[in-house]
Amino acid sequence: MHSKDQISHDEYQKTADWLMSQTKHRPQVAIICGSGLGMLADTLKCQDSFAYSDIPGFPQSTVQGHAGRLVFGELKGKTCVCMQGRFHMYEGHSLLKTTFPVRVFKLLGVETLIVTNAAGSLADGLQPGDIMIIKDHVNFPGLVGLNPLCGPNDDKFGPRFPAMSGCYDKNLRCQAMEIAKQLGVAGLMQEGVYAMVGGPNFETIAEARLLHRLGVDAVGMSTAPEVVVATHCGLRVFGLSLITNKVVKSYEDSV
Numbered sequence: 001m002h003s004k005d006q007i008s009h010d011e012y013q014k015t016a017d018w019l020m021s022q023t024k025h026r027p028q029v030a031i032i033c034g035s036g037l038g039m040l041a042d043t044l045k046c047q048d049s050f051a052y053s054d055i056p057g058f059p060q061s062t063v064q065g066h067a068g069r070l071v072f073g074e075l076k077g078k079t080c081v082c083m084q085g086r087f088h089m090y091e092g093h094s095l096l097k098t099t100f101p102v103r104v105f106k107l108l109g110v111e112t113l114i115v116t117n118a119a120g121s122l123a124d125g126l127q128p129g130d131i132m133i134i135k136d137h138v139n140f141p142g143l144v145g146l147n148p149l150c151g152p153n154d155d156k157f158g159p160r161f162p163a164m165s166g167c168y169d170k171n172l173r174c175q176a177m178e179i180a181k182q183l184g185v186a187g188l189m190q191e192g193v194y195a196m197v198g199g200p201n202f203e204t205i206a207e208a209r210l211l212h213r214l215g216v217d218a219v220g221m222s223t224a225p226e227v228v229v230a231t232h233c234g235l236r237v238f239g240l241s242l243i244t245n246k247v248v249k250s251y252e253d254s255v
């Protein structure tokens with residue numbers, strides 16, 4: 001990592017202070033809306049919203065389906081902040097920029113991060129339209145050193161060597177499944193393992209087969225860096241993948 005890519009604690013704090021000066025909301029929960037899932041933010045009550053381009057220090061979204069707005073408001077009695085649009089490594093952002101909002105959320109007093117994404121299914125039981133509760137992830141970029149925690153550690157956020165073994169909170173996963181049963185939608189939901197690949201191209205058939213053999217249930221190009229940074233700074237994490245497509249695993253099925 002180049003030193004020019006480093007972000008000081010003061011820079012995160014300045015963004016958090018600016019936001020707190022612009023809104024009275026003090027969120028307990030932050031939600032990152034994945035591709036095509038930004039309409040969740042529109043359901044917040046008593047909204048204050050900010051274009052990313054107006055927020056000091058914030059990166060800019062460049063991907064279709066990611067509006068580029070931070071929305072504060074009330075959702076079912078909880079004060080929330082929603083990212084309508086996230087940042088991806090393949091857009092050319094450094095991983096620290098990609099995860100910049102997560103540390104800002106921590107400084108705003110957020111305790112729980114909900115990550116959502118659009119993902120391709122590798123598991124036979126996961127169909128387009130199903131929702132996967134993320135049980136764990138394989139951070140492929142992270143495994144080869146493309147990790148937002150590379151570089152000097154900021155001890156004010158967390159330790160040098162954070163554990164990731166329980167990064168998707170078990171209680172929240174169980175609660176989600178219970179609520180899905182009560183709502184009669186448990187048939188659309190199951191737990192699984194998400195893998196992040198760098199993108200922006202979709203997988204070759206050989207890559208899809210490799211992921212499947214490794215035990216990956218759904219694949220996408222986001223989420224893992226956000227979860228790593230959130231876990232490092234002590235946020236509780238819950239994650240959902242909306243399955244948008246089946247990944248082609250067979251040469252017979254390819255076009």
Ligand SMILES: O=P(O)(O)O[C@H]1O[C@H](CO)[C@@H](O)[C@H]1O
Nearest residue numbers: 034035116117118220221222
């Ligand atoms: O992960 P989100 O942001 O939902 O987006 C997913 O959808 C895009 C591909 O269609 C990729 O960016 C992939 O990561």
